[in-house]
Amino acid sequence: MIASVERSLVSGEVAVPPSKSYTHRAITISALGPGGSVKRPLISADTMATINTAEAFGAQIEGQEEELSVIGVGGRPSTPENVIDVDNSGTTLRIMSAVAALTEGAILTGDASIRRRPNGPLLKSLCDLGADAFSIKNNDCAPLVIRGRIHGGRTVLDGSVSSQFLSALLISCPLADNDSKIEISGELKSRPYAEITLEMLEVAGAKIETDFRKFFIEGGQSYDLDGYTVPGDFSSASYLLAAAAVTGSRLSVRGLRPSKQGDSAIVAILKEMGAKISWDRQEGKLEIEGRDLDGVEVDASLTPDLVPTIAVLGALAKGRTIIKNAEHVRHKETDRLHAMAVELSKMGAKIEERPDGLVIEGGELKGAQVCGHHDHRIVMALTVAGLVAGKTRIETAESVSISYPGFFEEMARIGCNVEVHEE
Numbered sequence: 066m067i068a069s070v071e072r073s074l075v076s077g078e079v080a081v082p083p084s085k086s087y088t089h090r091a092i093t094i095s096a097l098g099p100g101g102s103v104k105r106p107l108i109s110a111d112t113m114a115t116i117n118t119a120e121a122f123g124a125q126i127e128g129q130e131e132e133l134s135v136i137g138v139g140g141r142p143s144t145p146e147n148v149i150d151v152d153n154s155g156t157t158l159r160i161m162s163a164v165a166a167l168t169e170g171a172i173l174t175g176d177a178s179i180r181r182r183p184n185g186p187l188l189k190s191l192c193d194l195g196a197d198a199f200s201i202k203n204n205d206c207a208p209l210v211i212r213g214r215i216h217g218g219r220t221v222l223d224g225s226v227s228s229q230f231l232s233a234l235l236i237s238c239p240l241a242d243n244d245s246k247i248e249i250s251g252e253l254k255s256r257p258y259a260e261i262t263l264e265m266l267e268v269a270g271a272k273i274e275t276d277f278r279k280f281f282i283e284g285g286q287s288y289d290l291d292g293y294t295v296p297g298d299f300s301s302a303s304y305l306l307a308a309a310a311v312t313g314s315r316l317s318v319r320g321l322r323p324s325k326q327g328d329s330a331i332v333a334i335l336k337e338m339g340a341k342i343s344w345d346r347q348e349g350k351l352e353i354e355g356r357d358l359d360g361v362e363v364d365a366s367l368t369p370d371l372v373p374t375i376a377v378l379g380a381l382a383k384g385r386t387i388i389k390n391a392e393h394v395r396h397k398e399t400d401r402l403h404a405m406a407v408e409l410s411k412m413g414a415k416i417e418e419r420p421d422g423l424v425i426e427g428g429e430l431k432g433a434q435v436c437g438h439h440d441h442r443i444v445m446a447l448t449v450a451g452l453v454a455g456k457t458r459i460e461t462a463e464s465v466s467i468s469y470p471g472f473f474e475e476m477a478r479i480g481c482n483v484e485v486h487e488e
Contacts, residue, residue: 066461066462066463066485066486066487066488067458067459067460067462067485067486067487067488068444068448068451068458068459068462068473068483068484068485069457069458069459069483069484069485069486070448070451070452070454070455070457070458070459070481070482070483071451071455071456071457071482071483072452072453072454072455072482073312073452073480073481073482073483074312074313074314074480075305075308075309075312075314075316075452075476075479075480075481076314076315076316076479076480077316077317077478077479077480078316078317078318078319079305079316079317079318079319079475079478079479080297080318080319080320081297081298081299081301081302081305081318081319081320081321082107082109082297082298082301082468082469082471083105083106083107083295083296083297083298083320084107084295084296084297084298084299084300084324084326085107085109085111085112085156085298085300085301085468086156086258086261086298086300086326087261087265087295087296087324088103088106088107088112088115088295089111089112089115089154089156089157089160090160090232090236090261090262090265091103091106091265091290091293091295092106092112092115092116092119092126092133092135093115093119093160093161093164093236094236094265094266094269094288094290095135095137095269095288095290095291095293096119096122096124096126096135096137096138096142097137097138097140097142097164097236097240097288098137098139098140098269098287098288098289098290099137099139099289099291100124100125100134100135100136100137100291101134101135101137101289101290101291101292101293102128102132102133102134102135102291102292102293103128103132103133103135103290103293103295104131104132104292104293104294104295105130105131105132105294105295106130106132106133106295107295107298107468108129108130108470109466109467109468109469109470110152110153110154110466110467110470111152111153111154111156111157111467111468112154113152114150114151114152114153114154114157115154115156115157115160115161116133117149118149118151118157118161118164118173119135119161121145121146121147121149121171122138122142122143122145122161122164122165122168123138123141123142123143124136124137124138124142137288139287140167140240140287140288141167142164142165142167142168143168144168144169144170144171145165145168145171148172148173148174148208149161149165149171149172149173149174150174150175151173151174151175151179151207152175152176152179153175153176153178153179153398153439153464153467154175154179154467155179155182155227155229155397155398156229158173158175158179158182158184158207158209159184159187159227159229159230159232159233160229160232160233160236161173161233162184162187162188162191162198162209162211162233163187163191163215163233163234163236163237164233164236164237165211166191166194166195166196166198166211166213166214166215166237167214167215167237167240167241168211168214169212169213169214170210170211170212170213171210171211172201172208172209172210172211173207173208173209173211174207174208174209175207178398178399178439179206179207180206180207180208181206182206182207182396182397183205183206183226183396184200184205184206184207184209184230185205185223185226186222186223186224186226186227186230187222187229187230187233187234188200188205188209189220189222189223190220190221190222190230190234190247191211191215191234193218193219193220193221194215194216194217194218194220194234194238194241194245195213195214195215195216195217195218195241196211196212196213196214196215197210197211197212197213198210198211198212214241215237215238215241215245216241216242216243217238217241217242217243217244217245217284218243218245218246219245219246219247219248220234220245220246220247220248221247221248221249221250222234222247222248222249222250223250223251224249224250224251224252224253224254225251225252225254225393226254226393226396227254227255227393227396228253228254228255228256228258228259229255229258231247231249231253231259231262231280232258232259232261232262234247235247235259235262235263235266235273235280235282236262236266238282238284239266239271239272239273239282239283239284239286239288240284240286240287240288241284241285242284242285243284243285244281244282244283244284245280245281245282245284246279246280246281246282247279247280247282248278248279248280249277249278249279249280252366253277254366254367254369254393255327255366255367255368255369255393256277256327256367257325257326257327257328257367257368258327259277260325261324261325261326263275264325265290265293266288268290268293269288269289269290270286270287270288270289271286271288272286296320296322296324296326297319297320297321297322297349298326298468299321299324299326299328299329299331299332300326300328300370300371300442300468301445301468301469301472302318302320302321302331302351303328303331303370303371303374304374304445304446304448304449304469304472305318305475305479306318306331306332306335306340306351306353307331307335307374307377307378307446307449308449308452308476308479308481309340309353309354309355310335310338310340310353310355310356310358310378311355311358311377311378311381311449311450311452311453312355312452312453313355313356314354314355314480315352315353315354315355316352316353316479317350317351317352318350318351318352318353319349319350319351320349321344321349321350321351322346322347322349323346327367327368328368328370328371330367330368330371331368331371331374332344332351334361334363334371334375334378335353335378337359337361338358338359338360338361338378338382339356339357339358339359340353340354340355340356340358341353341354341356342354357383358378358381358382358383358427359382359383359384360379360382360383360384360385360386360387360425360427361379361382361386361387362386362387362389363375363386363387363388363389364389364390365388365389365390365391365394365422366390366391366393369391369393369394369397369401370397370442372388372391372394372401372402372405372423373401373404373405373442373443373445373446373447374442374446374449375388376388376405376409376416376423376425376446377405377409377446377447377449377450379423379425379427380409380412380414380416380425380427380428380430380450381427381428381429381430381450381453382427383427384426384427385424385425385426385427386423386424386425386427387422387423387424387425388422388423388424388425389419389421389422390421390422391421391422391423392420392421392422397440397442398438398439398440398441398442398443398464398467399438399439399440399443401440401442401443402418402419402422402423403418404436404438404440404443405423405443405446406418406423408435408436408438408443408447409425409430409450411433411434411435412430412431412432412433412435412450412454412457413428413429413430413431413433413454414426414428414430415428430450430453430454431454431456432451432454432455432456432457433454433456433457433458434458434460435447435457435458435459435460436459436460436461437459437460437461437462437464438461439461439464440461440464441464441465441466441467441468441469442468444459444461444462444464444465445465445469445472447459448472448473448476448481448483451483452481460488462485473485
């Protein structure tokens, strides 16, 4: 589908969708315990992949946007009857590959994007802990085969590619029969996502000792996560906040309470760039007023999902914006560094792609035909750019269903001149 975007201002009040990261983990951890309810989950293409996979492992899940009711497997997931297709969800693939290592085995695959994403560190660690885990094509990418059960032990995990590997092990290892020790080699990228996992496991009753270089996980534990309410999503909020910032508009955003989400850094980044922001953390309400923006330097090692948003902000700011320590962003739904460099260049941005980031000289953008690369975050970031550039047509707009199914409707409601139509 094509999204056509014209110059627009935004105004009014908008509620952010629930967190995708928290929803994935809440569904999985609840399903691995006796079950219970997950309140205000995000229902999107990605989280539906996790729901469907949890059901393939024996859980029963019913409900909709207000609340999911989960009947769990009590720490004993069953062996799936069929190959598991995670569609476009990398989080589902990684976490559920580790869950598969609590069964007799499973085969997991996904769409073309998923079949290009690396999983070598996770496969190695699952093997270290007692499973037989490998890529059918011997390239560390899906389809993945997981045979046998992890029984505990020691593994060294490369932290430089994705924290999803660590989150997967942290969720599965407490349910192994014996204790596990995980040591991190290199820099742990996207650490806040691992912190989210630890936070939720603690709520569910699990005990894990860590200094974030080493993790000691006692085996034979169990989970009980019932009545968990999913917080608002800062990654999705970044597009709403950026829309106000680049158009000089005022907007009220609800549902943003402090949490472990690394992407809450968007608030500090926008303040540094010059936007006026007031945030009632207790009420979860943030007010933003857009002003002239200045370039900034951002270390993206902890916030990879903000890179497309920051790239657009930098392209419309005065001066230079530098995004660094972002090499792991190349291993998302698409190579986001390259995609943003290519697409913003079509719109007239002066942008240099580096191995680990982007250097952007701010200025004006002009309307253009651009591609979203089947990546929800690229599409939403380019939509924000189109609010200033005007006459912007974005291909693969349907991919917003991965994390923010109502994105275009919400943008239109707050004043954006945007239409979505068939190609």
